[in-house]
Amino acid sequence: METPHERWSRLRAAIGDEPLPCALVDLDAFEANARDLFAQAREAGKTLRIASKSIRTPELLRRLNALGGATARGLMTYHARETAFLAEQGFDDLLLAYPTVRMDDIATLLGLALANKTVSVVVDEPEHLDALEKHAAQVNVRAKVVIEVDVSLRPLPGVHLGSRRSPIRSVADALALADAIKARPHLDLHGVLIYEGQIAGSTDRNPFTPLMNPAKRAVKLLSRPHVERTRGELAAALAARGHRLALLNGGGTGSIAWTKKEPALTELTAGSGFLDSHLFDYYRDLSLRAAAFFALQVVRRPAPGIVTCHGGGLIASGEAGVDRLPVPALPAGCRLIGFEGAGEVQTPLVLPRGVTLSLGDPVFFRHAKAGELAEHFNEYLLVRGARVEARAPTYRGMGKAFLG
Numbered sequence: 001m002e003t004p005h006e007r008w009s010r011l012r013a014a015i016g017d018e019p020l021p022c023a024l025v026d027l028d029a030f031e032a033n034a035r036d037l038f039a040q041a042r043e044a045g046k047t048l049r050i051a052s053k054s055i056r057t058p059e060l061l062r063r064l065n066a067l068g069g070a071t072a073r074g075l076m077t078y079h080a081r082e083t084a085f086l087a088e089q090g091f092d093d094l095l096l097a098y099p100t101v102r103m104d105d106i107a108t109l110l111g112l113a114l115a116n117k118t119v120s121v122v123v124d125e126p127e128h129l130d131a132l133e134k135h136a137a138q139v140n141v142r143a144k145v146v147i148e149v150d151v152s153l154r155p156l157p158g159v160h161l162g163s164r165r166s167p168i169r170s171v172a173d174a175l176a177l178a179d180a181i182k183a184r185p186h187l188d189l190h191g192v193l194i195y196e197g198q199i200a201g202s203t204d205r206n207p208f209t210p211l212m213n214p215a216k217r218a219v220k221l222l223s224r225p226h227v228e229r230t231r232g233e234l235a236a237a238l239a240a241r242g243h244r245l246a247l248l249n250g251g252g253t254g255s256i257a258w259t260k261k262e263p264a265l266t267e268l269t270a271g272s273g274f275l276d277s278h279l280f281d282y283y284r285d286l287s288l289r290a291a292a293f294f295a296l297q298v299v300r301r302p303a304p305g306i307v308t309c310h311g312g313g314l315i316a317s318g319e320a321g322v323d324r325l326p327v328p329a330l331p332a333g334c335r336l337i338g339f340e341g342a343g344e345v346q347t348p349l350v351l352p353r354g355v356t357l358s359l360g361d362p363v364f365f366r367h368a369k370a371g372e373l374a375e376h377f378n379e380y381l382l383v384r385g386a387r388v389e390a391r392a393p394t395y396r397g398m399g400k401a402f403l404g
Contacts (some may be wrong), residue, residue: 011293011330012362013386020362021311025060025392027384034067036288037270038255039383044260044262045266047073049095049249052082052269056374058089059382059392061141064274065091074118076249077248079163079402080105082395095146095249096121097193101131114142117168120144120190123165126180127189145181148246149174151196153223163197171234172397173369176374178243191247192234195269196227196259200252203282207351217284228262235264239291256284272370278327279316279368290329292373292380295362305350306404312347314376316368322360323368329356330364338342352369375401 002010015022041048043072052075061303065072074093077083080102083094100106101123112119123129123145136143148319150169152162168174174192181189204217235248248266253273260268272280276291300308316324325342328334333352340348344366349363357363357401367373378397382390395402 004330006362007330008330010386011295011364013323014383015295015362015381018175018295018381018388020039020295021377022381023292023373023379024293024383024388025201025275026291026293027288027389029276029289030060030168031067033274033276033288033291034064036274037253038068038071040256040260042071044268045158046260046265047071049073049076049267049269050274051097051252051269051271052086053078054253054369054371055274056371056395057380057392058086058091058272059390061086061089061091062378076269076271080108082402083119084089084108084112085395085400085402087112087115087119093118093198094120095191095247097148097192099123099128099148101127103131106131106135110136110139110141114139114328114403118144120146121364122146122148122193123181124148124168124177126177129177129180129184133184133186140186142143142186142188144188144246146191146193147174147177147181147189148193149234151194151223151227151231152218153198153226155222157344159200161223162308163195163201165195165197171237173335174234175241178238181245183241187376189243189245191245191249192238192250194227194231194234195250195252196223196255198223198228198253201260202254203279203323205284206282206323208321217347224258228264228370231262231264253280254283275370275373277316277368277370277373278329278366279323282323290366292367292370293299293329293366294326294373294377295363295364298361300346300348300358301359302348306348307363308346308348309352309363311345312342312365313344314365314367314373315342316372318369320390326365326367328363329366331357334363366404 132143149164150166162260182189199220250265251268253270276288298307299310325385334349374394380392
């Protein structure tokens with residue numbers, strides 16, 4: 001097993017004289033994570049849909065499809081234009097997981113359907129259906145839609161523990177929307193998406209918020225029976241009503257150990273786990289390998305035991321907190337200084353005892369969220385051993401910015 005010092009030395013040799021900052025993917029770790037996640041789905045008799053928002057690099061998506069083989073079931077996308085871009089890149093079976101009523105977005109999606117691409121879009125209220133039906137009728141094409149159901153935990157009136165995504169909260173709600181879809185001649189019910197955000201998106205061994213870990217674990221344990229029951233009852237009710245689904249999707253990297261066991265689900269979703277951004281170290285039910293890093297150079301030594309790196313303020317989205325900061329990973333044991341944190345132009349670090357760094361040396365950091373790292377770099381260096389095997393342009397490097 002490679003020690004942290006050996007890994008730092010290997011990655012330092014791999015990037016050599018590359019301009020810094022740079023971002024890289026350690027292919028051995030990336031492929032090990034992919035084999036693990038695909039194997040979990042395969043052994044459970046399910047397929048695995050790759051969440052493109054967590055990768056944002058077509059070359060890595062192609063590599064994942066190759067590694068997953070028949071277990072890799074399409075992509076879960078996050079924007080209509082991104083969906084079209086990925087179709088142009090040769091991908092198919094594209095599920096847009098976020099609704100839209102914008103005419104340009106709908107025209108883009110219907111254009112893909114007219115081109116015989118398998119594309120579907122999430123819906124959760126009649127207004128979504130009305131917009132899709134209107135434009136689908138104009139071009140005489142059938143649009144595939146996927147109902148999203150909210151399975152957040154609501155133990156008390158006014159208490160909502162989970163993602164705020166869909167107003168569909170019960171089997172009855174979903175059946176009513178399914179019937180509304182059936183009544184529209186240009187819409188087809190393609191499937192159901194049920195994402196359990198309070199399980200998949202909640203860390204439960206977070207070192208930055210240790211007092212919250214028991215409560216988060218309790219929410220997960222309390223949520224699981226409700227989530228499993230809702231998915232099972234909904235699948236049975238839709239089948240009894242004559243609705244034949246192409247997919248029933250659930251889970252994320254953070255819950256795959258649980259969701260893979262549910263018989264109602266036909267497919268799972270994962271994205272961040274392939275690159276293993278640092279938030280995914282903080283799940284009790286996960287064991288993955290850090291694969292994505294960005295490197296900053298040491299440019300100052302302001303005091304004994306302290307170095308300052310150039311840049312570094314790549315802060316993740318979500319609930320504001322220390323765990324949204326990048327973490328210095330290699331050399332092991334480096335830590336941010338609370339007064340400054342990760343700065344826009346400089347990031348000071350306290351070095352562990354016995355570690356010295358020279359000016360120009362790289363420090364390898366991990367972003368809190370996998371996909372957002374790609375928004376800061378034009379390419380990933382794909383590292384194999386101690387060399388750069390290939391360069392993979394990110395969406396940004398290909399001139400694409402779908403959320404801005």
